[in-house]
Amino acid sequence: MEAVLELSQALVEHSASHVVVIDETGRIRYVNAAWIRFSRENRGPVDDWTNQNYFDVCQRSIDSGDTSAALALHGIRAVIEGKCDDFTLEYPCHSPEERRWFLLRAMPLPEVGQGLVALYHDRFMSESELRQAKERLALAADAGQIGIWEYDLETHKLNWDHWMYRIYGLSPGVFDGEKALWLRSLHEDDRSRLETDLARTLSTHQPLDSEFRILRPSGEIRHVLIKAQVSWDRAGFRNHLTGICLDITDLRQAEAQMLEMAFQDPLTGLPNRVLFMDRLRQAIKISQRGRSYGALFYIDLDHFKRVNDTGGHSAGDELLRVIAARLKHDMRDEDTLCRIGGDEFILLTPELSPDHATAAKQASLLAGKINAAVQHPITLARSRVKISGSVGITLIDGGISSAETLLVQADLAMYKAKGKGRNTSHFYDAQLQAEARRRRTLEKGLRAALDCGGQLQIFYQPQVFETMAIVGAEALLRWQHPRLGSIPPQEFIPIAEDCGLIEELGDWVFNQTCAQLAKWSSEHLPVKISVNLSARQFHQSGCLAKMRKSMKTWHVEASSLKLELTESVLLENTEDTLENMKQMQLSGLQLVLDDFGTGYSSLSYLKRLPLSTFKIDRSFVRDILTDANDAAIAQTIPTLADAMGLDVIAEGVETKAQMEMLREMGCHCFQGFLFRPALSAEDFERVLRDPGVLLGEGV
Ligand SMILES: Nc1nc2c(ncn2[C@@H]2O[C@@H]3COP(=O)(O)O[C@H]4[C@@H](O)[C@H](n5cnc6c(=O)[nH]c(N)nc65)O[C@@H]4COP(=O)(O)O[C@H]3[C@H]2O)c(=O)[nH]1
Structure with missing residues (x-):
């Protein structure tokens, strides 16, 4: 209890309020430090406040004309006499410098002593302070x-x-x-x-x-x-x-604009991936409630890069805008179209039929419409172009709840459509998933094969003149996967191209071929080897420098090597391609146009290319005896080669009859199973050492 009392005394003593305690006669019994400080500043020093009478102090103020002092005295007396519980009064106490206001509160203190009253004086803001505060507030509000x-x-x-x-x-x-x-x-x-x-x-x-x-x-x-x-x-x-x-x-x-930008593709104005995925999730929910099927279309433009390469990026942008507008034009209100990447669009149609077969038919019809819309010629500022699209479709049936998985499915189906020859569509099925898994396994395996060696080998397929003399060989890569066995190059070369391993793989093939040529040369077995060059490898910077380095390392003459390029290589970046080829030719390497007849190169363009040989594609050779069109095309190639001063070779020759027909057409060099398939280096070496075996067997 004593401690509590001491604490309350200390609190009063150090309070910012000016506190005075008086008894019923007005005699001052206690003043706190704040009161002493204040009275010293305003009334001059008073030695002993406790001998003063507060009523006298008030009276002196009343006598000097202070009306508030009279009110205060009246109120304080009323409290002492028990006429009211407490009393408050706002009163001015102005100094020459400023106008100040105080609040007086008078409260009885029966618990301390009979007739004792506490007087609290608290300062208000001065009028100028009040005015300043008001002005500050007004200024801030204005600003x-x-x-x-x-x-x-x-x-x-x-x-x-x-x-x-x-x-x-x-x-x-x-x-x-x-x-x-x-x-x-x-x-x-x-x-x-x-x-x-x-x-x-x-x-x-x-x-x-x-x-x-x-x-x-x-x-x-x-x-x-x-x-x-x-x-x-x-x-x-x-x-x-x-x-x-x-x-x-x-x-x-600004927020609305930002929101729009955050959900919109700035080039086409279409919703972007974020918004699309949200709608896709809603579509999944709808189909999960069993109401209807939905469909997701993954649309990739075929050879879009060519538009960029030939017309520049502005032409590419213009084309993308036109395609977006066309696809949008055919959409229903509830459909969502989005540009998901450079030349890739995705379309969501959420509410197809609740019946699977009907929904699939609807989706297929829609894919047809998409293909038709893309295919229609487009007039750009400076040219007219025709492009096509490959469309992957997956049905949303509620079974798959992940939007990302559905997107992967549609993407896989789109790749399949591309593989089918582009400008078409393909539905996702479980088989595609298995293929994708195999692709991933092969991709990983290929990296390992390049790192650890032993799995990759180069085979050589003889190329023969009509007299059966060996004029060279094509180097063909073979891969023996430790678990999956032999993997055909048609399967792993595209994977290597897609995952960026083709450059390393191509460099390896070229270097190994040089090493093999060096060995045969040292054993007096001269031969010319053709090496396949993929588009990516051909366009990589430093490709020729690396080939030169390998030739130098193995002391191999460039004249003993040929590079086989496909028409698709030549169609990209035409001017750069031409320059690249010229550099290769200047290095002494001969260039062969592989798969001739399957691409779309114009004759005027072909004429400018520094080629040494046309290779007739095996697809023409296969049906040369039965298909008049193939025969007609095959026939024009030797004629053209002759007119251009080039050599010609036919690949895929399997029968004597094919060889005879080609010979009549003016083609005198051949490659095919009629002679030998691709052979291991040792087997090919045996053929090189004893060319008579070619005559002895088969032909
Ligand atoms: N049906 C039939 N086929 C015949 C006949 N004669 C040869 N072939 C096959 O035809 C392909 C010729 O190679 P390609 O057109 O350059 O086509 C090659 C080439 O594009 C690519 N490739 C192979 N090795 C390499 C390489 O080292 N680098 C690159 N970039 N591509 C390669 O893989 C493709 C396929 O290679 P392969 O499976 O070895 O298939 C080879 C060969 O085995 C025949 O009489 N009948």
């Missing part, structure tokens, strides 16, 4: 364009400052503070929400924080934010709702 308002809970009238009028686009003459008029200026969709917010604040006295739209008299819509709280009078009755109002239209517009 922040903050409207300040007050709603009188008794009269239901609003009191606005000038910023409120500006925000609402009204003038004081038009708006007189009527609540009904104010409510009418709110956007009708937001009105009831705001009224609910207001009612909640008035019933709970929680601060109001509400955002809504207003309609200016000009018809302009603005977004505003209001914050307010209930204020109370001295008697404890709430009297006002006082708050601020901010025009946040610019902020909301």
